[in-house]
Amino acid sequence: MELNRLTIHELQERLRDGTITSVEITESVYRRIASVEDRVHAYITLTQEAATEQARAADRRIQEGAGGALTGIPIALKDVLSTQGVRTTCGSRTLENFIPPYDATVVKKLKDAGAVFVGKTNMDEFAMGSSTETSRFGITKNPWDLERIPGGSSGGSAAAVAADECIASLGTDTGGSIRQPAALCGVVGLKPTYGRVSRFGLVAFASSLDQIGPITKDVEDCAIMMNAICGHDPQDSTSVPTEVPDYRTCLSRDIEGWTIGIPKEYFVEGVDPEIRASIDTAIKTLEGLGARCLDISLPHTEYCIATYYIIAPSEASSNLARYDGVRYGFRAPDGENLLDMYKKTRSSGFGAEVKRRIMIGTYSLSSGYYDAYYKKASQVRALIRDDFDRAFTKCDVILTPATPTPAFRIGEKMDDPLQMYLYDIFTLSANLAGVPGISVPCGYTKGGLPLGVQFMAGHFQEEKLLQIASAYEKNSDKEKRTPDL
Amino acid sequence: MTYETVIGLEVHAQLLTKTKIFCGCSTRFGQEPNSNTCPICLGMPGTLPVLNKKVVEYAMRMAHATHCRINRTSTWARKNYFYPDLPKGYQITQFDHPLAEAGYVDIETGGVKKRIGITRIHMEEDAGKSIHDDLSGSSYVDLNRAAVPLIEIVSEPDMRAPEEAAQYLRRLHEILVYLEICDGNMEEGSFRCDANISLRPEGQEAFGIRSELKNMNSFNNVQHALEYEILRQRAILERGDQVVQETRLWDASQGLTHSMRGKEEAHDYRYFPEPDLVPIVISDAWEEEIRAALPELPMEKRARFINKYGIPPYDAGVLTASRALADYYEEVVRLCERPKIASNWVMGDLLAYLNEAKLEIGESPVLPAALAQLIGIIGDGTISGKIAKEVFEGMWQSGKQPKEIVEEKGLVQITDTGELEKIVEGVLDAHQKQLEQYRAGKDQLFGFFVGQTMKATGGKANPEIVNELLKKKLSMS
Structure with a gap:
């Protein structure tokens, strides 16, 4: 039996009845990594030695009858989450050798839960990208087709789960960076409500949009991960002190009588016909479960991309100012004076996409342009949020495609940033509005590429997402495939 | 032509909280460089600020004491600029929604009372310190001061003379120290002042072009720098030239100001709302609590x-x-x-x-x-x-x-009249010559006799009784 192929809840059952050990699971994960990683390249850093130690500790804990749902489970972390003593690169030369002296709050929570950390996954540099191609550490391949991108920016985390190189992973989502790669890799990805999960230790891209969330093999695993990572954190002032429910309890509830909003702005020209068809099938399945579909409108949808690409780069330009070569991280060796050192460090420490966004953001915040760009974008953002608030008075969840097309070919959009930006068209509105969203597999193209459907719900209504995703997952007639590696 | 001077001041006061504004590090002065630091105040990746509530309370005290309106909601902003002693590449401060606005401080110069308006009081974090070693050509950064809490108190351009500015500063300083929220130490930089100064022809309403003065670390320096700047600007205007808008540094040893950077080199700080912190919301109850505890x-x-x-x-x-x-x-x-x-x-x-x-x-x-x-x-x-x-x-x-x-x-006063009378008589006997002169009309000699009596008693005689006795004795002929 290949333990690495199983889910958290399947493994947990066997761990508890003593038929397997965490060390065995961990070994099977690293065997898998040894056999496929050179083709997939999901990881930047592997921490096998520490993982083996953690697995042994987990086994002792389980033997003592202690431990919880994640004890002994090998999990991968996106390399934007700070890990004490383990380098955290953000996919950038800038932090190539940066070893944080602290853990991100989510890492701490998983550690306390007894999880085993497999390694740090590849990502677009500073999470800026939709394909994991902007990483300083090479391109991650889509396990379903090695010539295609896995999505991004959490491409490594999604590919690692899809390729069974870990049991589950954490990603981060600023404009779709969890949901989009999850869809393209045929796994489940959830972006929680802004404020639901602590951002402490998450290296910031755009602080008002960033959220950490799970990427898992099924919806139940997603709920288990959510139980572990959610909650208020005194170290993050933007984390909200609302109570966290047990996300597993909603999984068995039906969706009889639910209203599913279908926003017309998301079903337009440019959506791949195969995606359109798979979404239609999903809608029929859900209607078969007693849900009702309602045509709704999110009227400011057309401004989402423009708004996002002002706000996110503006915040990024400020968040990335600290990488100046003075205290830590990469410093160009040949600076003649302070200004020259700054220029050389930042010119060669950052890649092209990061520099592009720093420039866009710096421009948007500049005196004389602020009102026309940043301020205007903030006003439009409020309107987008209002769209969602209004919509959720009429429906329980909103259903949309997760991506406009299946995974594209490596290199296809690298020379055309605008095309790359447009690829996040269905996911970034949730970040602007702060609402949670989940991407769930909903079939495959004729060519065998996985597709995803996205559900969005009101603030702090993750339970609704998990409930409908679980109902759909159980009743979808789509056969469960695994990539052939 | 006569010119009127217009002065506005920006004061930065370091607050006496035990810990920094956004982390738990100590604010103590004079520690080993970079010892009062942690990942948060070092601006390390992924760290987040958490507001120290005491900072808001101290700032509210000052707002009350200067009659400001405290805003129910105020927000944080980022001020972006690159400097080695600014770990995050931005300073967390308040910009378009400060904590408090529209207050005043009363001053008095030369017996004339005047009310100086306060535009705003806002909270912010201090930067670290750069130390330049000219010998080795190296620069060193000490981040102990990074994220030590400050309040900035911005005045209206209400002052018309350097003495008014100095007086206003003394009042602010006194209030801060009274409130026990700032130690007021100007040399250590706990109380710092920048000044905006311009001249305009008497009677003209529009302000002239101003210069901003920095590096004045005492009340006297502020006054001297402003006095110098008035002379400098007046000379320019009288030549028919225009004052250049710029930042100037006061050089106390030479007693003059020199240009630091011009308007073109002025930073574009690209202020925008700080997304890592939530707005500060002040309830009536909290404000009242602070007001009631004010000394x-x-x-x-x-x-x-x-x-x-x-x-x-x-x-x-x-x-x-x-x-x-x-x-x-x-x-x-x-x-x-x-x-x-x-x-x-x-x-x-x-x-x-x-x-x-x-x-x-x-x-x-x-x-x-x-x-x-x-x-x-x-x-x-x-x-x-x-x-x-x-x-x-x-x-x-x-x-x-x-x-x-x-x-x-044995310093008890001698009040026994009998005893003193004997001593007085002794003094008069011993100074017959002076007695004659006195009687001849030299009244000033009265004091001489008092002094001699006091001397004879080692200063212990009750001076009133001595006076009385002497008057009585001298009037007897």
Whole structure:
């Protein structure tokens, strides 16, 4: 039996009845990594030695009858989450050798839960990208087709789960960076409500949009991960002190009588016909479960991309100012004076996409342009949020495609940033509005590429997402495939 | 042409909180470089700021004390610029929604009262310190000060003369120290001031082009720098030239200002709302709690001292210069019930001794009770005022009670009229020549006889009785 192929809840059952050990699971994960990683390249850093130690500790804990749902489970972390003593690169030369002296709050929570950390996954540099191609550490391949991108920016985390190189992973989502790669890799990805999960230790891209969330093999695993990572954190002032429910309890509830909003702005020209068809099938399945579909409108949808690409780069330009070569991280060796050192460090420490966004953001915040760009974008953002608030008075969840097309070919959009930006068209509105969203597999193209459907719900209504995703997952007639590696 | 000077001041005051504004590091001054730091104030990746509530409370105290309106909601902003001692590449400050607005401070220069408007008070974090070693050509960064809390107090351009600016600063300084929210140490940079100054032709409403002055680390420096700047700008205007809008540094050793950076080189700070912090919301109850706990402020105390104790405004001003001194004085008055005499002693001998020994009032070896006792035994005639000076010196040196010293040294005043009469007679006998001259009309010699009598008694004679006796004896012919 290949333990690495199983889910958290399947493994947990066997761990508890003593038929397997965490060390065995961990070994099977690293065997898998040894056999496929050179083709997939999901990881930047592997921490096998520490993982083996953690697995042994987990086994002792389980033997003592202690431990919880994640004890002994090998999990991968996106390399934007700070890990004490383990380098955290953000996919950038800038932090190539940066070893944080602290853990991100989510890492701490998983550690306390007894999880085993497999390694740090590849990502677009500073999470800026939709394909994991902007990483300083090479391109991650889509396990379903090695010539295609896995999505991004959490491409490594999604590919690692899809390729069974870990049991589950954490990603981060600023404009779709969890949901989009999850869809393209045929796994489940959830972006929680802004404020639901602590951002402490998450290296910031755009602080008002960033959220950490799970990427898992099924919806139940997603709920288990959510139980572990959610909650208020005194170290993050933007984390909200609302109570966290047990996300597993909603999984068995039906969706009889639910209203599913279908926003017309998301079903337009440019959506791949195969995606359109798979979404239609999903809608029929859900209607078969007693849900009702309602045509709704999110009227400011057309401004989402423009708004996002002002706000996110503006915040990024400020968040990335600290990488100046003075205290830590990469410093160009040949600076003649302070200004020259700054220029050389930042010119060669950052890649092209990061520099592009720093420039866009710096421009948007500049005196004389602020009102026309940043301020205007903030006003439009409020309107987008209002769209969602209004919509959720009429429906329980909103259903949309997760991506406009299946995974594209490596290199296809690298020379055309605008095309790359447009690829996040269905996911970034949730970040602007702060609402949670989940991407769930909903079939495959004729060519065998996985597709995803996205559900969005009101603030702090993750339970609704998990409930409908679980109902759909159980009743979808789509056969469960695994990539052939 | 005559010109009118227009001055506005920006004051940065370091708050006396135990920990920094967004992390738990100590704010203590003078520690080993970079020892008061943590990943948060070092701006390491992924770290987040968490607001120290005490900072808001201290800032609210100042807002109340300067009659500002405290905004129910205020927000944080980022001020972006690159500098090695600014770890995050931005300073967290308040920009378009500050904590407090529209207050004032009253000043008085040359007997004229004036109200100086306060535009705003906002909170922010301090930067670290860069130390440049000219010998090695190296620069060093000490981040102990990074994220130490500051309030910035921005005045309206209401001041018309350097003395007004200096007076306004002294008032602000005094209030901050009274509130116990700032140590006011200008040399260590706990209280810093930048000045905006411009000149305009008398009668013109529009402001002239201003320069911003920095690097003035004492009240006198501020005044001198402004005086210099008036001369410099006037000379430019009288030549028919235009003042250049720029930032200028005061050089105290040369007594002049020189250009630091012009308008073109001015930073574009790209302010925008700080996404890592939530707005500060202040409830009525919280504001009231702060207001209720506010101590009596210097101006109020001054007025009360004048009314309650009947002492001159000058005395009240000196005695209320610090809360500790005012408390000392009030304790002495409570025990001796002689406000004016108490004022004379505190302002006179006590402050002189303290200054000489470079001691703070809290370190005085003479405690209020002892000084009150001294004033008491002068009042009841046990010792003379002159002897009291000697007794005070003894108290200062030994820490003993005045009655103890008087007894030990036998300094009790001689009030026995019979005894004194004999001494006076002896003095007159011994100075027949002077007696003749006096009787011949040289009245000034009266003082001579008083002095001789006092000398004969070692200063212990009651001067009033001596006067009376001498008058009686000298009028007898």
